[in-house]
Amino acid sequence: xxxxxxxxxxxxxxxxxxxxxxxxxxxxxxxxxxxxxxxxxxxxxxxxxxxxxxxxxxxxxxxxxxxxxxxxxxxxxxxxxxxxxxxxxxxxxxxxxxxxxxxxxxxxxxxxxxxxxxx
Amino acid sequence: xxxxxxxxxxxxxxxxxxxxxxxxxxxxxxxxxxxxxxxxxxxxxxxxxxxxxxxxxxxxxxxxxxxxxxxxxxxxxxxxxxxxxxxxxxxxxxxxxxxxxxxxxxxxxxxxxx
Numbered sequence: 266x267x268x269x270x271x272x273x274x275x276x277x278x279x280x281x282x283x284x285x286x287x288x289x290x291x292x293x294x295x296x297x298x299x300x301x302x303x304x305x306x307x308x309x310x311x312x313x314x315x316x317x318x319x320x321x322x323x324x325x326x327x328x329x330x331x332x333x334x335x336x337x338x339x340x341x342x343x344x345x346x347x348x349x350x351x352x353x354x355x356x357x358x359x360x361x362x363x364x365x366x367x368x369x370x371x372x373x374x375x376x377x378x379x380x381x382x383x384x
Numbered sequence: 385x386x387x388x389x390x391x392x393x394x395x396x397x398x399x400x401x402x403x404x405x406x407x408x409x410x411x412x413x414x415x416x417x418x419x420x421x422x423x424x425x426x427x428x429x430x431x432x433x434x435x436x437x438x439x440x441x442x443x444x445x446x447x448x449x450x451x452x453x454x455x456x457x458x459x460x461x462x463x464x465x466x467x468x469x470x471x472x473x474x475x476x477x478x479x480x481x482x483x484x485x486x487x488x489x490x491x492x493x494x495x496x497x498x
Contacts, residue, residue, distance in 0.1 A: 300486070308472060309386075310489035356427065360485070371417065371429035371442055372476075372487060 267292045267359050271375035278347045279383050285332075286342045286378045288357030296362035299333070299340045300372070305353040313355070316340065318362065344380075352382045387411065388477050388490035396496045402463040405493045409456055409477030415439070416458040417478070417487055418450055422471040433458055434480070465497045 268291045278284035290299070301313040316324045316333050323331050328348075332341045344351055357375040387410035397403055409416050418430040420443075429442035433452035444450075447465075452458040462469060472494050476487040 298485075302489075307491075308494075309491050310474060310476075311386075312486060312488065315486055360487075370415075370432065370478075370485060371440060372419070372427075373429070374427040376426050 267294075267297075267361070267373050269357050269359050269373050269375040271355075271357055271378050273378045274376070275379045275381070277381040277383060278344070280347055280349060282347055283343060283345045284347055284380065286344075286355050286357075286380065288340045288342070288375055290338050290340065290357070290359050292338070292359065292361075294361055298360045298362055299331075300358040300360065301329070301331070301342045302356045302358060302374075303351075303353045304356065304377070305350075310356075314342065347382050349382050349384060352380055354379050386488040386490065388475060388488055390473075390475050390490035390493050392493060393491065394494050394496075396498065397465060398498055399465055399467060401465050401497075402461065403465065403495065405460040405462070405473055405475075405495075407458045407460070407475030407477075407490060409458070409475075410488055412479065413477035413488075414456065414480050415478045415485070415487075416452055416456070417476040418444075418458070418460050419474040419476065419489075420471045421474060421492070422468075425471075427474075430460070462495070467497050470495055470497045 297318045299316045303311045328345045354377045358372040389408045414435045430444040432440040450460045472492045475490045478485040
């Protein structure tokens with residue numbers, strides 16, 4: 266079974282600074298997808314960024330980028346120019362890309378990292 | 385706004401009772417997923433439906449059941465409720481079951497069992 270580990274329960278960053286959230290995962294599959302979701306105080310789960318394992322290029326969405334190290338099974342999220350609105354719980358998630366087993370399209374989440382942005 | 389709707393937003397009930405949570409997926413999405421978020425278990429996958437049929441089961445208790453209707457909305461039924469069932473229940477939807485599928489989440493239903 267796949268597991269996702271977020272080793273930083275809490276992180277803080279100064280407004281306008283850069284912060285990196287860590288995520289590691291364990292899988293024997295070669296085809297999979299990785300996601301970062303943001304959960305602000307409203308509790309809504311918001312997709313931040315997605316990475317396909319077969320792509321060597323790291324995904325980028327505006328101020329958000331990832332460092333995907335497939336061999337190391339590491340998938341970190343970098344937030345540049347942090348804003349007060351970035352304060353939230355961030356979840357790393359894994360999804361299988363294969364069709365086998367029938368249950369593989371579920372998302373497996375890490376425990377989350379609570380990000381505080383200081384003005 | 386993800387386009388996924390869930391009702392009700394909040395639900396307070398007593399132990400032993402039964403409740404129904406409703407989810408309407410984004411327009412055009414055929415897959416619906418249910419997740420439970422609790423303090424001790426984190427975010428856990430419960431069950432997935434695709435175009436009316438059950439496709440995958442996760443850590444769903446026997447007291448819980450779900451279905452997806454012809455109009456693609458889904459309901460999660462929780463019965464014989466226990467205090468430990470108190471949680472935030474999310475519904476997510478995606479276009480189908482293939483790759484690359486991104487799941488978009490609804491706002492959740494917060495269930496409190498007293």
